[in-house]
Amino acid sequence: MRIWKFVLARLLLGLITLFLLLTVIFFTLRVIPGDPVDIMLAEGAPEWVKERLRHEWGLDKPIYIQYIDYLYNIFVSQDLGVSRWSSLPVTDEILTRFPTTLELTIASMCISAIIGIPLGIFSAVRRDKAADHLIRMSSIFMYSLPVFFVGTVFQMIFGVSLYLLPIYGRVGKDVIIRRITGLNILDGILTGNLEGLSSSLIHLILPSMTLSLFLISVLTRMTRANMIEVLGERYITTAKAKGLPQRVIVYKHALRNAIIPIFTVGMYYFANLLGGAVITESIFSLPGIGRLVVDAALRRDYPVVQGCAIFYALIVVITSIIIDIGYSILNPQVRI
Amino acid sequence: MKSNLVIKKIRKLITKYSKATIANLSIGITSILILIIFSLFAEFIAPYDPYAISEYVLTPPNEKYFMGTDQLGRDVWSRTIHGTKYSVSVALTSVLLAAGIGTVLALISGYFGGKLDRALVIVMDIIYSFPTFILALLIAVMLGPGFLNIAIAVAAATIPVNFRVVRSITLVIKEKAFIEGERSIGAGDLYIIYRHIFPRCLSSLVVLVSLGLANAIMWVAALGFLGVGLQPPTPEWGTDLNFARRVLTIGVWWASISPSVMVILAVWGFNLTGEGLREVLGIREETRL
Amino acid sequence: MNLTTKIPLEVLGLKTYYFTNRGLLKAVDGVTFEVKPRETLGLAGESGCGKSTTALSIMRLVPAPGRIVEGKILVNGGDIVKKSEPEMREIRWGRIAMVFQEAMSALNPVFKIEDQIAEAIIYKEKVTKAEALGRARTLLESVGIGISRGKDYPHEFSGGMRQRAMIAMALACNPEILILDEPSTALDVMVNAQILDLIKNIQRKLDISILMITHDLSIIAEECDRVAIMYAGKIVELANVLPLFDHALHPYTMALTKAFPSIKGPKTRLEDIPGSPPHLINPPTGCAFHPRCPYARELCRSEMLELVEVKENHHVACHLADKFT
Numbered sequence: 001m002r003i004w005k006f007v008l009a010r011l012l013l014g015l016i017t018l019f020l021l022l023t024v025i026f027f028t029l030r031v032i033p034g035d036p037v038d039i040m041l042a043e044g045a046p047e048w049v050k051e052r053l054r055h056e057w058g059l060d061k062p063i064y065i066q067y068i069d070y071l072y073n074i075f076v077s078q079d080l081g082v083s084r085w086s087s088l089p090v091t092d093e094i095l096t097r098f099p100t101t102l103e104l105t106i107a108s109m110c111i112s113a114i115i116g117i118p119l120g121i122f123s124a125v126r127r128d129k130a131a132d133h134l135i136r137m138s139s140i141f142m143y144s145l146p147v148f149f150v151g152t153v154f155q156m157i158f159g160v161s162l163y164l165l166p167i168y169g170r171v172g173k174d175v176i177i178r179r180i181t182g183l184n185i186l187d188g189i190l191t192g193n194l195e196g197l198s199s200s201l202i203h204l205i206l207p208s209m210t211l212s213l214f215l216i217s218v219l220t221r222m223t224r225a226n227m228i229e230v231l232g233e234r235y236i237t238t239a240k241a242k243g244l245p246q247r248v249i250v251y252k253h254a255l256r257n258a259i260i261p262i263f264t265v266g267m268y269y270f271a272n273l274l275g276g277a278v279i280t281e282s283i284f285s286l287p288g289i290g291r292l293v294v295d296a297a298l299r300r301d302y303p304v305v306q307g308c309a310i311f312y313a314l315i316v317v318i319t320s321i322i323i324d325i326g327y328s329i330l331n332p333q334v335r336i
Numbered sequence: 337m338k339s340n341l342v343i344k345k346i347r348k349l350i351t352k353y354s355k356a357t358i359a360n361l362s363i364g365i366t367s368i369l370i371l372i373i374f375s376l377f378a379e380f381i382a383p384y385d386p387y388a389i390s391e392y393v394l395t396p397p398n399e400k401y402f403m404g405t406d407q408l409g410r411d412v413w414s415r416t417i418h419g420t421k422y423s424v425s426v427a428l429t430s431v432l433l434a435a436g437i438g439t440v441l442a443l444i445s446g447y448f449g450g451k452l453d454r455a456l457v458i459v460m461d462i463i464y465s466f467p468t469f470i471l472a473l474l475i476a477v478m479l480g481p482g483f484l485n486i487a488i489a490v491a492a493a494t495i496p497v498n499f500r501v502v503r504s505i506t507l508v509i510k511e512k513a514f515i516e517g518e519r520s521i522g523a524g525d526l527y528i529i530y531r532h533i534f535p536r537c538l539s540s541l542v543v544l545v546s547l548g549l550a551n552a553i554m555w556v557a558a559l560g561f562l563g564v565g566l567q568p569p570t571p572e573w574g575t576d577l578n579f580a581r582r583v584l585t586i587g588v589w590w591a592s593i594s595p596s597v598m599v600i601l602a603v604w605g606f607n608l609t610g611e612g613l614r615e616v617l618g619i620r621e622e623t624r625l
Numbered sequence: 626m627n628l629t630t631k632i633p634l635e636v637l638g639l640k641t642y643y644f645t646n647r648g649l650l651k652a653v654d655g656v657t658f659e660v661k662p663r664e665t666l667g668l669a670g671e672s673g674c675g676k677s678t679t680a681l682s683i684m685r686l687v688p689a690p691g692r693i694v695e696g697k698i699l700v701n702g703g704d705i706v707k708k709s710e711p712e713m714r715e716i717r718w719g720r721i722a723m724v725f726q727e728a729m730s731a732l733n734p735v736f737k738i739e740d741q742i743a744e745a746i747i748y749k750e751k752v753t754k755a756e757a758l759g760r761a762r763t764l765l766e767s768v769g770i771g772i773s774r775g776k777d778y779p780h781e782f783s784g785g786m787r788q789r790a791m792i793a794m795a796l797a798c799n800p801e802i803l804i805l806d807e808p809s810t811a812l813d814v815m816v817n818a819q820i821l822d823l824i825k826n827i828q829r830k831l832d833i834s835i836l837m838i839t840h841d842l843s844i845i846a847e848e849c850d851r852v853a854i855m856y857a858g859k860i861v862e863l864a865n866v867l868p869l870f871d872h873a874l875h876p877y878t879m880a881l882t883k884a885f886p887s888i889k890g891p892k893t894r895l896e897d898i899p900g901s902p903p904h905l906i907n908p909p910t911g912c913a914f915h916p917r918c919p920y921a922r923e924l925c926r927s928e929m930l931e932l933v934e935v936k937e938n939h940h941v942a943c944h945l946a947d948k949f950t
Contacts, residue, residue: 141604272469279562294564312470
């Protein structure tokens with residue numbers, strides 16, 4: 001019973017936060033210098049065309065009416081407007097591209113967790129020994145490599161020189177996967193499309209490796225630091241006094257405690273990546289949200305920028321709810 | 337005699353800190369020195385004028401051009417050396433802005449508490465949870481290219497981290513008994529903040545600034561790479577890499593090397609220094625960006 | 626007395642040093658004592674005198690940079706100093722168990738209490754999880770905690786309950802020796818008394834030898850049969866409790882007993898011991914207590930004495946012991 005109260009309260013808080021965010025987005029975008037109409041049309045456009053456009057876009061209404069329309073559109077009709085560039089609904093633009101980013105993010109997080117967390121534990125248990133120092137030094141170095149550098153190097157080595165892996169796009173040129181969720185890997189499995197599935201997987205390798213490099217070093221360092229702190233706690237001494245085997249002490253007693261902040265930070269990076277790894281998507285020509293936002297911003301396509309910002313707000317709110325609920329599951333001391 | 341004492345002190349310091357920290361700090365400070373030298377003395381070190389166009393377009397490295405030339409026949413190496421001061425100064429500006437604003441807000445918010453504090457914390461949390469690089473990117477696009485605009489864009493996305501760290505320190509110090517003592521003998525709030533709280537934030541701030549510089553340089557280069565940073569013909573590392581990448585596929589490998597190496601050196605240097613300082617100063621707060 | 630009865634715990638000439646950056650810290654510097662069957666031996670002294678390190682040495686859990694440098698620790702005749710880690714894991718909890726102070730930080734916050742107790746049983750004996758849980762619950766009952774509370778987490782228990790849970794956990798594998806490290810420091814007086822009663826009951830019911838480590842002499846007086854007084858890593862006096870309190874033979878012990886107020890006795894002025902305990906990296910030469918001893922002589926500055934049986938069952942390490950009897 002108490003759990004439901006907590007979840008409900010948290011959802012309510014999320015809703016309020018979302019509301020606040022949407023308001024901030026609304027007013028921020030309207031403070032930006034430059035009349036969008038002027039930017040969209042050519043130089044010598046006659047005034048009546050501008051008036052017409054302004055009316056069409058609802059820019060001639062008073063600001064509070066625009067605001068109410070805005071909220072109504074979002075919550076009731078889920079209408080985020082129409083792209084001024086492609087004339088397609090913004091919602092469609094976003095939903096078409098989001099699965100790409102989602103797939104890339106999930107793949108990168110999985111790789112990073114599988115490599116990073118064990119590496120961090122390994123490092124922590126061998127604290128101050130040669131292996132630990134090696135891992136720490138390489139961690140900081142990998143963390144300092146810019147994404148555009150890593151991506152390009154991977155492309156050059158694996159794609160061009162070795163001709164081993166594809167360097168562009170999500171699937172091979174003539175490969176088609178029937179779209180159910182938009183996540184090619186999932187769709188490939190669901191439709192039994194083996195060719196599509198393998199093509200998607202191969203195309204995912206380089207981009208997710210590029211993103212993972214950074215994440216692995218972050219996770220390794222975090223895991224190491226947390227494990228060292230936890231291994232110094234008195235309940236670990238108790239566990240040792242109980243004569244438990246070393247692996248039980250490390251993996252059961254220590255890790256279970258150390259994982260709590262790792263989960264929080266991991267989700268934070270997950271949300272960050274969901275915003276779109278702009279550079280990775282750019283280098284590997286992946287049609288994700290990151291590129292959508294950047295291109296739209298460069299083209300002053302405000303409906304799309306606003307739509308993406310709203311979408312981010314939603315992601316942020318949902319992730320923070322997941323973090324809070326997950327945290328209270330992991331840490332008994334925080335349960336309501 | 338005095339030199340003996342100095343040597344003794346240095347020896348004591350070296351044995352006190354782990355080998356890793358010493359290594360970190362040595363490499364880090366060395367690379368920072370290189371950056372400083374390049375920034376200040378670019379005129380004297382660079383063999384050519386970074387803006388000088390020549391007819392020797394896209395030549396590979398030779399005795400004349402150390403790292404070859406780019407699409408406009410300009411010397412890549414000279415451009416990279418000159419690019420140092422742009423990257424460093426923009427990054428420095430943004431970090432100082434972020435640290436300055438973040439610290440001031442955090443001190444006030446943490447010390448006085450109340451509704452202002454709660455509101456600021458929510459605002460900062462919101463900014464912090466937004467995809468940080470994209471935020472900086474959008475602001476940069478909205479404001480347009482230019483030195484100050486880039487600095488502001490990067491700063492805006494970095495303020496929340498500074499705010500958090502300084503605020504948490506403020507909250508801890510505020511509760512300490514001696515603050516109560518100071519108040520009871522009539523010390524004003526601003527005096528307490530200035531004299532007791534702020535100095536204790538300094539070591540964390542130093543680490544934040546160092547790590548922040550690493551981050552800022554990386555972002556400035558990334559913005560340049562995406563075409564949103566300092567505009568050509570300014571010899572910025574990221575912008576140059578953007579153009580260099582275009583000719584990569586036709587076999588022009590040399591144009592990408594020196595800007596990449598400098599970016600990596602700079603970012604790595606500041607990260608190492610930040611980590612080393614963190615050891616030395618004993619910082620425990622979470623300073624992730 | 627049956628001469629073939631093995632002595633549960635014998636510590637012979639134990640030296641445990643910490644090799645720190647700042648120097649060699651002689652935490653335990655030649656300690657010898659034994660704990661007889663069904664006996665409670667108190668190990669008393671000020672903070673930092675080496676009591677806890679002695680306990681950790683017996684468990685072979687001395688943290689780096691410390692290690693056992695010399696000496697023997699005989700558990701039922703077998704020296705455990707030389708044993709390998711796998712062998713020690715058998716001995717820990719199964720033969721010797723320890724109850725740590727401040728149970729809140731000594732219990733893992735993310736596991737339920739009954740699971741933590743059952744865990745020891747599962748890893749040591751071949752029982753099913755259900756069986757282990759059953760035994761864990763019985764143990765909880767025996768220390769006065771309701772069975773339904775077993776599903777709670779450590780932070781949901783009160784301080785006293787946590788301490789009891791630790792005691793229940795320590796008894797899970799039926800050890801022969803129980804070490805209690807400051808069992809009552811973090812608790813208030815009433816709860817304190819309950820815990821001590823519990824311990825007394827346990828010893829009466831089970832066939833256990835107890836090593837009780839504390840700085841509180843009143844606990845020693847109540848709970849222990851014999852007591853060893855430690856100072857600067859060495860034992861300075863070792864005797865049965867009553868004779869020691871009645872007529873202490875070491876100046877340090879004398880000062881300690883005088884420093885505790887007596888409710889019943891005449892209201893005399895509390896005397897404290899001048900000076901402060903020595904730093905164990907650079908202890909004073911000879912007898913470590915000599916800078917603070919009102920009876921110190923030249924001899925005390927230069928030579929340290931071993932424990933000598935001056936009266937029956939009463940050992941002292943003092944040059945002037947004869948004078949005091």
